[in-house]
Amino acid sequence: MLNEEYRDQLEEIEDSTEYDRQEIESNDGSYAIAWQDVLAVFASQTAGDANGAAVAYLDADNVDRLRTVLWDMNELDWRTETQTSEVEQTNEEGESETVMITETVLIIELTHHTPEKMRETYHFTDRQNEYLTLLSGEDNATLWGELLGGFVQGSGDVMTPGMDTVFADGVLQWPLPIAGTITSPQGYRTDPITGEISYHSGTDIAAPEGTPILAAADGTVTIANATDSWGGSYGYYVKIDHGSGLTTLYAHCSSICVTAGQQVKSGQVIAYVGQTGRATGPHLHFEIQGGANVN
Incomplete structure (x- = not known):
């Protein structure tokens, strides 16, 4: 549901202006939501609070907390630029020619904030910081990937490419x-x-x-x-x-x-x-x- 809300916001940006081409810029080089970081911050903030709540189930309050963490850690902005490029193309006579094209480029700007940044933003207590350190450990990267569906244990096989290209x-x-x-x-x-x-x-x-x-x-x-x-x-x-x-x-x-x-x-x-x-x-x-x- 939250992924859909995030995509809806992107589509609203795309529909708000006319453009020829779209690019994505990111402060950390990644185009994806680091859900492992979002969930680690959410769990630490929620369960580590003095009146900590369970995070094993998502009631309406927990979903609202998770939504807030998601948007605090993944900011969206945009701008447009006019770019002119030389392009080689083939004309109707089959001859190669150079043409100039001018495009309006929609640039989506993604700003991702790290768990370390969120410690400061949310003024975590010692207990919350302890939880976050445990959940953010590098040795948990594989576990997060498996839990969230996109990681499988690989064999490390080295295979021969299927073409000489x-x-x-x-x-x-x-x-x-x-x-x-x-x-x-x-x-x-x-x-x-x-x-x-x-x-x-x-x-x-x-x-x-x-x-x-x-x-x-x-x-x-x-x-x-x-x-x-x-x-x-x-x-x-x-x-x-x-x-x-x-x-x-x-x-x-x-x-x-x-x-x-x-x-x-x-x-x-x-x-x-x-x-x-x-x-x-x-x-x-x-x-x-x-x-x-x-x-």
Whole structure:
């Protein structure tokens, strides 16, 4: 219910202005609600109070408390910008030409506050601080993911990519053990529905639900959203830092099997194909940031 209220607020922002393209900015690089943090703060505040209430069930008062914590920890704002870009496209004669397009970009601004920040905001007592420290421990990340539905224990298998395709000058490998089908490329394109030129931030690869998703290169997991099935429209998703400013993002997963801070190898199973977030069918949305587009 609270996830729906959060999405309704996002839709109200989207409906309040005219725009050509939407982007998301976040103070911590994540597009998802960190429900494990929200619930840890809520439980500590509620059960740790001098007149602590049970949090194992959610009556109307507890739902109101949880709603307040959610919005205090996840602020929404927005702005619009006008951006002009050069785009290569093919004309009616089949010749390549460069055109200038000007877009109004709606930028959704997400500000996420940490449990540490909320200790100060809510003026936690020693007892509440003790509860929060226990619930926020790094060793609980996997447990929170399992409880909230988006994490599964992975085997750590390293698999061979399903295609010889490589990206970013050979640094990155195909992120699936099967060929899949690219249904929408990364970059500016003519939208098949509207006929207008628009930007697509990643490569969509159609694949059956549950297909393993592979790390495209060695790296460190920086974001592993297994607690918010909307995830800023990305659903359950994983982001990996490969060094030298190169990162990859894997979205719309049915579940993930890595945690933030984990070291992964090229070809290692990190998640499974799904259709969480804004998706109409099972596929992998694969983004490369700081490197070349998909070849």
